[in-house]
Amino acid sequence: MIRLKNVSKFYYSKGVIASGFTKVNLKLDMGEFVAITGESGSGKSTLLNVISGLDSYEEGEMYINGEETSHYTEKDFENYRRTYIGNIFQSFNLVNSYSVYQNIELILLLNGEKKKDIKDKVNELIQKVGLEKFKNTKVSKLSGGQKQRVAIARALAKDTPIIIADEPTGNLDEKSAKEVIQLLSQIAKDKLVIVVTHNYEQVEPYVTRKIKMHDGKIIEDKVIRPVEKQKNPKTHTYKNITFANKIRLGIRNAFNIIPKFLLVFAVYFFITSALLSEYASFKKEEHLSSLEGYNWVFTDLSTNRIVVKKENGEPFLDADYQKIEEIEAVKSISKNDLLVDGKIYLNSDVSYVYGTAMELNTFDKELDLGRMPTNDYEIIIEGSPDYYFMSEELLNSELNREDLNTAQIKEDYKLKVVGMKYTEEETNSYSSSTKIYVSDKVMKDIEKEINERYSTIKTLYQNQYTSYLVAPNENVPVGKAYVSQEFEYLAENVNPIDKTIEIEVENMYYDEKLNVTIDKIYTKNNLETLLKLKDYEENASTIFISTQDYDNLFNKNVYQSSVFVEDSREVEEVAKELQDMGIQTLAIKDTLVSSGTSEILRIFKTVVTIVVVVALLFVSYFIIKIILKSRNVYFSTIRMLGATKKICKNLLVIELFVVSNLAFFAFIGLILLVQNNVITIDYLNNLITYLSIRDYILLYVILILMSYITSLKFAKSIFKKTAINAYKEEV
Numbered sequence: 001m002i003r004l005k006n007v008s009k010f011y012y013s014k015g016v017i018a019s020g021f022t023k024v025n026l027k028l029d030m031g032e033f034v035a036i037t038g039e040s041g042s043g044k045s046t047l048l049n050v051i052s053g054l055d056s057y058e059e060g061e062m063y064i065n066g067e068e069t070s071h072y073t074e075k076d077f078e079n080y081r082r083t084y085i086g087n088i089f090q091s092f093n094l095v096n097s098y099s100v101y102q103n104i105e106l107i108l109l110l111n112g113e114k115k116k117d118i119k120d121k122v123n124e125l126i127q128k129v130g131l132e133k134f135k136n137t138k139v140s141k142l143s144g145g146q147k148q149r150v151a152i153a154r155a156l157a158k159d160t161p162i163i164i165a166d167e168p169t170g171n172l173d174e175k176s177a178k179e180v181i182q183l184l185s186q187i188a189k190d191k192l193v194i195v196v197t198h199n200y201e202q203v204e205p206y207v208t209r210k211i212k213m214h215d216g217k218i219i220e221d222k223v224i225r226p227v228e229k230q231k232n233p234k235t236h237t238y239k240n241i242t243f244a245n246k247i248r249l250g251i252r253n254a255f256n257i258i259p260k261f262l263l264v265f266a267v268y269f270f271i272t273s274a275l276l277s278e279y280a281s282f283k284k285e286e287h288l289s290s291l292e293g294y295n296w297v298f299t300d301l302s303t304n305r306i307v308v309k310k311e312n313g314e315p316f317l318d319a320d321y322q323k324i325e326e327i328e329a330v331k332s333i334s335k336n337d338l339l340v341d342g343k344i345y346l347n348s349d350v351s352y353v354y355g356t357a358m359e360l361n362t363f364d365k366e367l368d369l370g371r372m373p374t375n376d377y378e379i380i381i382e383g384s385p386d387y388y389f390m391s392e393e394l395l396n397s398e399l400n401r402e403d404l405n406t407a408q409i410k411e412d413y414k415l416k417v418v419g420m421k422y423t424e425e426e427t428n429s430y431s432s433s434t435k436i437y438v439s440d441k442v443m444k445d446i447e448k449e450i451n452e453r454y455s456t457i458k459t460l461y462q463n464q465y466t467s468y469l470v471a472p473n474e475n476v477p478v479g480k481a482y483v484s485q486e487f488e489y490l491a492e493n494v495n496p497i498d499k500t501i502e503i504e505v506e507n508m509y510y511d512e513k514l515n516v517t518i519d520k521i522y523t524k525n526n527l528e529t530l531l532k533l534k535d536y537e538e539n540a541s542t543i544f545i546s547t548q549d550y551d552n553l554f555n556k557n558v559y560q561s562s563v564f565v566e567d568s569r570e571v572e573e574v575a576k577e578l579q580d581m582g583i584q585t586l587a588i589k590d591t592l593v594s595s596g597t598s599e600i601l602r603i604f605k606t607v608v609t610i611v612v613v614v615a616l617l618f619v620s621y622f623i624i625k626i627i628l629k630s631r632n633v634y635f636s637t638i639r640m641l642g643a644t645k646k647i648c649k650n651l652l653v654i655e656l657f658v659v660s661n662l663a664f665f666a667f668i669g670l671i672l673l674v675q676n677n678v679i680t681i682d683y684l685n686n687l688i689t690y691l692s693i694r695d696y697i698l699l700y701v702i703l704i705l706m707s708y709i710t711s712l713k714f715a716k717s718i719f720k721k722t723a724i725n726a727y728k729e730e731v
Contacts, residue, residue, distance in 0.1 A: 001161070001192055002028045002051060007060035009046055020046035021216035023060070030161065031208075031227040033188035037200045038213035044196045045090075045166055047213070051194065052085045052164045053077040054640055074719060075644065082111065082238055082642030086155035088165035092147045093637045096140035097256040100131055100150050103139055107157050109249060110643050112239025125153040129183070144171035152180060156187070158642075163193045169202060181206055241647055250654025253634070261659065263627050268663030268703065271620045275699055276667070278612055280687035283695075299341045300356065302433075303568040303589040306575055307337055308561050311582050315509075315557030320583075327577050329570040330563055332362070337560040342450040344436060346399035346415060351389050353381055353399060353417075355434030357446045363421075363437045370395050370419035376439040380419040383434040395420055415442065444555065451507070451554040459543060460502040461490055469542045470503055472550030473531050480519035482530060482544040487521065496521065501543060509559035514552065516545055569690065617702070621710055624656070628714055635718050649715035656707035664703055668696070 004027075009020035021043035028034060028051075036044045049055035050062065062069045064080065072080070087093070094103050104125055108118045126135055129149035139147060148171055155163055165184065169177035177199075184193050185206035197203055200210065208227045212220035255261055298307075308324075310316065321333055334340045339357050346353045360373060363380055369392060373379060383390045398414040415438070423433065438446070459466045468487070476482050487496050496518045505512045522544075524536040533539055565574045568589060575585040635648045643651075671688050673679045 001030050001065065002026075003063040003066075004051075005061045005063070007050065007057050007062055009043075009050055009055065009057050010059075019043075019216050020050075021213070024218055026211070026218065026221070028192055028194065029227075029229065030192050031189065031229070032192055033185055033207045034192070034194045034209045034211060035200060035203050035207040036194065036196045036211045036213065037198070040198075042213040043216040044213045048164055048166055048194065048196050052087055052162075053081045054087075078639075078642060078644050081640065084160050084162050085642075086158040086160040086163045087640060088148070088151050088155045088163065088168045089640075090167040090170055092139075092151045093640065094139045094147055094150055094154075095256075095634055095637060097138065098252075099136050099138055100126060100142070101135050102252070103150050104153050104157050106249070106638070107154050107641050109245040110241055110638060110641060110647065111158065112241055112245075114242060115245065115248065121157065125157055128156070129153045130179075145173060145176040148172055148176075148180065152183065154641075161191055163187055163191055165193070165195045167196055167198065169197065169199065177202055238642075241643075246647075246650050246654060250651050251658055253631075253651060253655045254658040257630070260627060260630055264624060264656070264659045265663050265666075267620055267623050267627070268660045269667060271616065271703065271706075272664050272667040272699065274616050275613060275702065276691065276695075277684075277687060278616070279695060279699070280690050282606070283690040284687065298588060298591065299343060300562075301588055301592065302564065303592075304331070304565045304571060305340070305588040306563045306565070306571060306578065307586040307588065308563055308578055308583050309559055311584050313559075315559050316561055321561075323581060324563060324578070324583075327574055329565045329567070329574050331566045332564045334358070334562040334564070335558050336447055336450065337558075337562045338450040338454055339446065340562045342453060344446055346401065346436070348397055348399050351394055351397060351399070353389060353394070353434065353436060355381075355383065355436050357443060358382075358435045358437045359443055360437045360439055365421055367419045368422045370417070373418055373437075373439065376441040377413060377415055378418045378439075379415045379442075380421065380437040381417055381434070382421040382423060382437065384424075385422045387434065390420065390422065392420075448551065448554045451556065455505050455507040455554070458504045458506070460504070461487075461496075462499070464490070466490060467541070470550070471539075471542050471544055472547040473533075473544040474547045475531050476544050476546045477519065478546045478548050479516055480546065481516040482520045482522050483518055484536075484540045484542070485521050485523045486540055487518075487543075503543075503545070503553070505553045510556060512553055512556070514545075514549055516549065567689075617706060621706060624710055625714065628652075628710070631714075632718065635715070639718065645715055645719045648718060649711050652711040652714060653708055656711055657704065660703045660707050664700055 004024050007024045007026075008022045011018045011020060024047060036047065038044045046055065050057050064084070069076070069080075081087075095106065098106065101122055104122045105115075105118060108122070109115065123135070126132055129152055131146060131149055131153070134142060134146060139150060142150070148168060152165075152168070155165075163184065168184065169180055172180060181203050184195065187193055188206075188208070195203060195207070204210075204224070208223065208225040210220065210222045210224055211218055212222075310320070316335065321335065324330060324333055334356070343354055344357050360380070363382075365382075367380070370380075381390070381394060394417050396417065398416050400414055457470050459468050459470060468483075473482070481501055483496060483501075488494070490496070497520075499518050501516050501518060503514045503516065505514075520530060522530045522536075522539075527533050527536050527539070531539075531544060563574065563578070565571055571587045571589060575587055578585050631652070635643075635652070638651075639648060670679075671684070674681050674685050675688065
């Protein structure tokens with residue numbers, strides 16, 4: 001069965017070589033009950049560890065069923081221990097946090113047995129060693145004798161051909177020791193039982209062979225009772241541990257030592273909260289940085305603004321606006337985008353207002369001062385109370401219309417402020433947040449002025465372009481034009497009456513043409529009669545057309561609008577929804593240009609965040625590794641019982657996976673409580689608004705990877721040494 005030929009075992013420690021045993025020659029067969037005796041330090045336990053594959057040897061050859069083992073790898077010895085060896089250790093090597101039943105069950109689960117198939121076998125073994133009353137008792141609460149019985153039952157559960165016992169009665173009283181030896185002698189009838197003992201007299205009535213060692217050598221090998229030669233042993237073909245049993249053991253290990261569980265849970269909870277807080281702080285800084293900058297194209301740099309137009313180039317319809325308003329995060333829509341950047345200016349001798357024109361019917365708030373307008377020339381002003389012009393003195397004041405430097409609009413009227421609304425919006429520019437709510441009539445004038453401001457007007461007469469301006473006048477008939485007497489010079493003294501002028505309006509949205517016929521010529525003498533105007537010199541270079549024709553040139557459908565979202569952090573999401581609707585988008589915050597200093601600071605913050613995150617992961621990893629040192633005994637024990645490196649790694653992965661998941665989802669639960677105002681943590685509530693589902697998933701993946709890497713490295717560290725050395729270092 002087992003043969004040792006000139007086998008030696010040496011130990012190396014700090015440059016010193018010590019001998020465990022030297023030049024041992026030994027043959028052991030099935031059916032033998034062998035007792036190995038000798039004083040302490042004689043090498044008997046070392047010999048036992050080599051025979052059982054728990055320790056290596058440096059010289060000679062050990063044969064198992066005639067097969068050499070000097071070429072065995074650690075994996076080969078794992079398979080050998082699993083198939084041939086059942087150990088009963090002097091120090092028991094039980095899992096103290098497991099019950100009696102779980103300790104015996106463990107060996108069967110590791111060897112691929114299904115939980116439902118082993119219940120009767122485990123109970124039978126518990127009964128066999130007389131521990132029925134302690135079946136569900138944790139091993140840590142048992143006496144030494146009871147623990148040894150559990151160790152024997154566990155060895156019997158493997159049903160291997162070789163039972164190796166190191167001082168199996170060393171911790172037992174005389175009665176219990178006798179019962180254990182009797183039990184081992186019964187087993188030896190069809191197995192090879194090897195017992196190391198200091199008390200040979202105790203085992204003498206039962207052993208078949210005595211081996212005595214001294215100073216690492218066998219000095220006596222005596223047959224006490226002859227045994228009938230047995231055939232080669234029958235061994236089990238063990239299966240790999242089932243996935244269900246891995247899960248079962250991993251979850252059991254996560255909770256079986258409460259202090260350890262709480263420590264690892266606390267570390268993972270800290271990692272989760274620290275990483276999320278750090279990442280959220282970084283995203284907050286990134287977001288705030290993205291809101292800073294300048295742009296020479298737009299005057300309203302609101303970072304929650306999205307400029308939109310339809311991909312097919314067609315104007316917006318009411319149905320389009322209705323769909324946009326249905327997007328949850330949309331706060332408001334400025335239908336004519338040009339109004340957002342084309343501010344209007346109202347002034348008087350005592351005050352002025354500069355802001356965005358808004359349709360009066362979009363105002364749906366309660367006024368802080370005054371009342372709602374009752375005629376076309378009454379308005380409401382909305383703005384921050386920090387703006388000096390937003391004082392009560394503005395209420396009931398009359399402000400003059402300033403037509404954005406548009407000379408063509410000649411109607412002068414005053415607008416009376418009858419209502420005021422204060423906002424809490426913080427901004428660096430009062431013009432970007434001040435809103436002036438006006439009637440439909442005033443809004444049409446403003447839209448016309450804005451369109452004119454962003455348009456190019458060309459006049460073509462007699463196949464040549466002129467430098468004349470175009471203006472409306474209600475006294476001019478539709479389709480006609482009134483020109484000054486200077487206009488005659490363009491046609492080389494040809495009478496311009498009934499001649500055609502082509503007026504073309506071009507802008508980024510449309511190109512509109514209008515043909516009018518010259519109907520009358522105005523002079524200094526008839527200007528007031530024809531057009532109700534007085535200053536000829538001021539108007540001499542103007543072509544007057546009807547108000548209706550002029551409106552047809554500029555009162556067009558809206559081709560570009562601005563959408564304002566509730567929060568600038570929702571801009572990307574809203575833009576994506578708009579794009580899915582066939583609408584082109586331009587987020588204002590993406591057009592802002594930062595200074596070089598801002599870019600340097602942003603890069604610095606990014607680097608610092610990465611360093612902090614990496615440092616957190618490394619510190620947490622080492623803390624977890626230190627805590628897991630308490631698990632060395634457990635994993636060394638199951639390794640000696642036949643568990644492979646892969647099994648140890650998988651069990652640890654599951655154990656850490658369970659704890660990391662509990663910590664992660666506990667923190668997510670805390671976040672949900674904060675978000676739903678069940679508990680109040682202002683700092684956390686402020687940060688989590690910057691996190692998305694993708695961020696939580698990323699953190700989750702990091703935790704899982706960290707658990708996996710920790711498990712891999714921890715398992716690797718255990719298997720750097722032989723099974724017995726790894727265990728001894730931790731006991």
